[in-house]
Amino acid sequence: MEIVTSWMQKEIEQGIEQGEQKIVKKLVKRRFNNIDSALESRIDSLSLEQIENLADAIFDFQSLEDLINWLDQQN
Template sequence: MKESVIYQDIFQEGEQRAFQVAFERGFERGFQRGFERGFQKGQANIIVLVITHCLGIISEEIEAKIRSLSTSQLNELAIAQLSFTSLEDLINWLNESEN
């Protein structure tokens, strides 16, 4: 049985609308994730820069640990680093944050 032209038009319009909604939601989610990742990377860059300036060159392993922290952990580290007097303080903080 063949559907009417009106039915076909309505069905096609519904498909297009569903695709548009799905696309917009996907775009919003992707944009949000990209923004969050970019923000986290920028935050980690600044923290590494400040720590390097205050405590000296850090190993790649320590830098990788810093860069793997979540945004909330980076916020905590940003405050904690103000009281660091040695590289050991940073290492201790990172070890505690893993637990």
């Protein structure tokens, strides 16, 4: 039986969050033909729940302005 300590669990969760951020940023860049570093930083600062919500919302965005508006509502 493998024992997962709390710090190991935290590292696993951090890895999952970073992986999801990477995937969502890739989707955003593909959808809008790249984004600037300021928007990329804003995405990096999102919580895991917000990243998951963004992954769903991106398919509804018609323009980069929609993404910016969505990010503005997350604060």
